[in-house]
Amino acid sequence: MPTRILIVGAGAIGAFYGSRLATLDDVKVSALCRSNYKAVQKHGFRVESPKYGASTFKPEFVYGSPDEARKAKIQWDYLLVATKALPDVNDDSALLEDLVGPNTSIVLIQNGLGVEQPYAQRFPNTAILSAVTVASAAQPQPGVIQHNRWTRISIGPYLPHLDSGGSGPRPDTDQTFTERTTRLVSLLQEAKVADAETYDHAGLQFVRWHKVALNAAMNPSSVLSGGSTNQTMALDPELSRHLAGVMQEVLDTAPKILGRPLPSHLATPERILASTRKNTSGSRPSMWLDWERGSRMEIEVILGNPIRMAREQGLEMPRLQAMYALLKQAQIIRDERQKQDRQHENARSKSSPKL
Amino acid sequence: MPTRILIVGAGAIGAFYGSRLATLDDVKVSALCRSNYKAVQKHGFRVESPKYGASTFKPEFVYGSPDEARKAKIQWDYLLVATKALPDVNDDSALLEDLVGPNTSIVLIQNGLGVEQPYAQRFPNTAILSAVTVASAAQPQPGVIQHNRWTRISIGPYLPHLDSGGSGPRPDTDQTFTERTTRLVSLLQEAKVADAETYDHAGLQFVRWHKVALNAAMNPSSVLSGGSTNQTMALDPELSRHLAGVMQEVLDTAPKILGRPLPSHLATPERILASTRKNTSGSRPSMWLDWERGSRMEIEVILGNPIRMAREQGLEMPRLQAMYALLKQAQIIRDERQKQDRQHENARSKSSPKL
Numbered sequence: 001m002p003t004r005i006l007i008v009g010a011g012a013i014g015a016f017y018g019s020r021l022a023t024l025d026d027v028k029v030s031a032l033c034r035s036n037y038k039a040v041q042k043h044g045f046r047v048e049s050p051k052y053g054a055s056t057f058k059p060e061f062v063y064g065s066p067d068e069a070r071k072a073k074i075q076w077d078y079l080l081v082a083t084k085a086l087p088d089v090n091d092d093s094a095l096l097e098d099l100v101g102p103n104t105s106i107v108l109i110q111n112g113l114g115v116e117q118p119y120a121q122r123f124p125n126t127a128i129l130s131a132v133t134v135a136s137a138a139q140p141q142p143g144v145i146q147h148n149r150w151t152r153i154s155i156g157p158y159l160p161h162l163d164s165g166g167s168g169p170r171p172d173t174d175q176t177f178t179e180r181t182t183r184l185v186s187l188l189q190e191a192k193v194a195d196a197e198t199y200d201h202a203g204l205q206f207v208r209w210h211k212v213a214l215n216a217a218m219n220p221s222s223v224l225s226g227g228s229t230n231q232t233m234a235l236d237p238e239l240s241r242h243l244a245g246v247m248q249e250v251l252d253t254a255p256k257i258l259g260r261p262l263p264s265h266l267a268t269p270e271r272i273l274a275s276t277r278k279n280t281s282g283s284r285p286s287m288w289l290d291w292e293r294g295s296r297m298e299i300e301v302i303l304g305n306p307i308r309m310a311r312e313q314g315l316e317m318p319r320l321q322a323m324y325a326l327l328k329q330a331q332i333i334r335d336e337r338q339k340q341d342r343q344h345e346n347a348r349s350k351s352s353p354k355l
Numbered sequence: 356m357p358t359r360i361l362i363v364g365a366g367a368i369g370a371f372y373g374s375r376l377a378t379l380d381d382v383k384v385s386a387l388c389r390s391n392y393k394a395v396q397k398h399g400f401r402v403e404s405p406k407y408g409a410s411t412f413k414p415e416f417v418y419g420s421p422d423e424a425r426k427a428k429i430q431w432d433y434l435l436v437a438t439k440a441l442p443d444v445n446d447d448s449a450l451l452e453d454l455v456g457p458n459t460s461i462v463l464i465q466n467g468l469g470v471e472q473p474y475a476q477r478f479p480n481t482a483i484l485s486a487v488t489v490a491s492a493a494q495p496q497p498g499v500i501q502h503n504r505w506t507r508i509s510i511g512p513y514l515p516h517l518d519s520g521g522s523g524p525r526p527d528t529d530q531t532f533t534e535r536t537t538r539l540v541s542l543l544q545e546a547k548v549a550d551a552e553t554y555d556h557a558g559l560q561f562v563r564w565h566k567v568a569l570n571a572a573m574n575p576s577s578v579l580s581g582g583s584t585n586q587t588m589a590l591d592p593e594l595s596r597h598l599a600g601v602m603q604e605v606l607d608t609a610p611k612i613l614g615r616p617l618p619s620h621l622a623t624p625e626r627i628l629a630s631t632r633k634n635t636s637g638s639r640p641s642m643w644l645d646w647e648r649g650s651r652m653e654i655e656v657i658l659g660n661p662i663r664m665a666r667e668q669g670l671e672m673p674r675l676q677a678m679y680a681l682l683k684q685a686q687i688i689r690d691e692r693q694k695q696d697r698q699h700e701n702a703r704s705k706s707s708p709k710l
Contacts, residue, residue, distance in 0.1 A: 225681045225685045225688065226684070226685040226688040236680070236684060238683060239680040242676060242677050245676070246677075318677075321596065321600070322597050322600070322678065324593060325576075325580075325594040325597040326579045328593060329580035329593075329594055330581040334581060
């Protein structure tokens with residue numbers, strides 16, 4: 001029996017890792033698509049990568065909706081969820097209803113903290129694997145994936161009962177969930193993702209907190225400062241001090257939540273800022289791109305959830321909280337204006353004479 | 356000899372207090388105008404007030420430039436400076452060169468902290484009086500002043516050598532400067548500004564810090580959140596927590612700079628927020644109005660100077676610093692875009708055919 005994997009939310013990142021796994025003989029990769037469904041159904045994914053070259057990845061099955069996938073009644077080994085994490089907009093865990101069998105693992109390749117919670121709540125007996133990637137990829141047109149840089153993906157089982165204040169080990173399942181993590185990482189490594197890495201629960205959560213430190217610093221600061229590049233922010237003395245302050249708040253909080261000291265392999269704020277100062281690409285954080293195109297930003301998983309987790313321990317991160325409050329309100333005001341603009345547009349088009 | 360007062364920067368606030376003082380027999384009030392020069396020279400100021408009614412205030416002399424005022428060679432008793440405080444844009448203390456005589460006092464009716472420093476540096480032997488007002492007034496058209504609400508003005512001599520870490524009292528001048536404060540406040544009270552108040556140096560600086568606490572909380576938060584009203588911010592749980600946090604940072608810092616406990620008569624952040632929640636006027640802070648019309652904001656005197664004063668004592672105010680760094684950069688990006696827009700506009704108008 002081959003290992004069957006379904007990519008849920010087959011955007012650039014999902015399709016990129018899917019295309020790697022699909023190169024293995026005993027793995028069958030399918031895709032649950034949204035806006036790119038027609039293109040992918042017809043042509044598969046065209047994947048271009050400076051590391052792996054150009055190739056076409058034809059999923060075993062391409063589905064246009066969760067219902068279509070449910071009707072196929074396939075026993076999935078891994079559901080790779082790579083949707084944008086917007087728990088304040090919709091609960092994507094509902095997409096997986098009736099796709100989860102006894103041997104299914106849910107793999108969450110998403111930004112931020114607390115993304116696992118809605119899945120753990122809906123599927124309390126299912127293995128949830130938490131994944132963090134630094135890979136950079138884009139989908140310039142439906143079904144065309146441009147992999148840009150990096151391939152690293154860090155994966156660990158999600159076992160929050162091991163957190164400080166948790167209920168302690170669950171010997172019956174903890175081992176199984178860890179084995180499924182190891183197995184997926186082995187498959188990725190076989191598929192030439194050499195820097196796929198296995199972590200234990202707290203180890204992976206530290207990787208998440210560390211990426212949140214970076215995202216919570218750069219992303220909202222770019223939006224709130226009107227679209228600054230990463231380099232501009234790191235070079236400006238006051239913004240640089242602010243960014244270091246945000247990262248430090250997050251890195252000071254993580255060990256108190258996870259009950260273990262911060263691993264020494266994680267880059268310090270100073271090192272991150274030093275390398276950002278050398279980044280001449282003119283790149284801006286993804287949250288700025290969302291803001292500019294009028295999309296919802298991942299505010300809750302990058303800012304809101306870390307703040308709430310800290311508060312549960314009586315801790316506050318003032319810089320993070322300031323940006324959370326300001327950005328959430330800025331999004332509300334922007335969305336209201338967009339709505340009004342659309343209403344005016346509609347009113348105008350109805351009242352104007354047909355030519 | 357009458358008391359001669361020159362209003363420097365005769366906008367709404369300067370003209371309002373000038374119009375009150377001009378009602379006194381032994382006081383002669385003149386005005387150094389900018390954009391409203393022609394209107395004021397011709398008609399004086401038309402001042403409308405719910406408290407004092409409508410009246411016309413004809414200055415003794417109206418000047419269109421500092422040079423014109425210098426040529427008049429008048430011995431001023433008080434120079435009332437009511438310009439917008441933008442030390443990062445221009446040093447307004449230079450306007451007063453050769454207008455300051457041995458008996459002249461400079462009265463600074465401006466927002467923020469550290470506004471006195473450029474004047475103290477340029478005129479080291481001159482009495483500088485520091486003034487804070489809560490009066491609300493506008494100039495809907497040149498020379499027409501609409502006084503809206505409140506009249507309170509708090510005035511104290513600026514004696515920074517009395518601060519903690521200062522050089523101690525200067526018996527030869529401290530008393531004189533205090534007497535000049537008392538005299539100006541008496542004149543204002545005679546002119547029916549019943550809530551003109553005299554403070555000592557630290558007392559007045561506490562009033563400044565307290566107003567900065569409010570301004571530093573509401574002003575940048577409105578701009579960074581895309582134009583929120585004061586009430587919206589105070590009603591939103593996260594923004595309200597943030598605003599209280601900013602105010603508390605400032606109120607915790609002030610006593611460490613001034614070497615005295617915070618006076619108990621100043622309203623707490625909780626009381627300020629409670630009253631802001633009841634403010635249904637839909638008003639937004641003045642910084643938002645500056646932002647919206649593309650003007651420079653008083654970022655340095657409201658955020659930058661307090662932050663630098665705190666840093667001199669080894670203190671940091673993280674929420675304030677975050678907003679300072681973000682807003683300063685947002686202003687740079689906005690100004691660059693305005694410049695580019697103007698260049699495009701010029702290029703277009705030059706290249707387009709004359710019709």
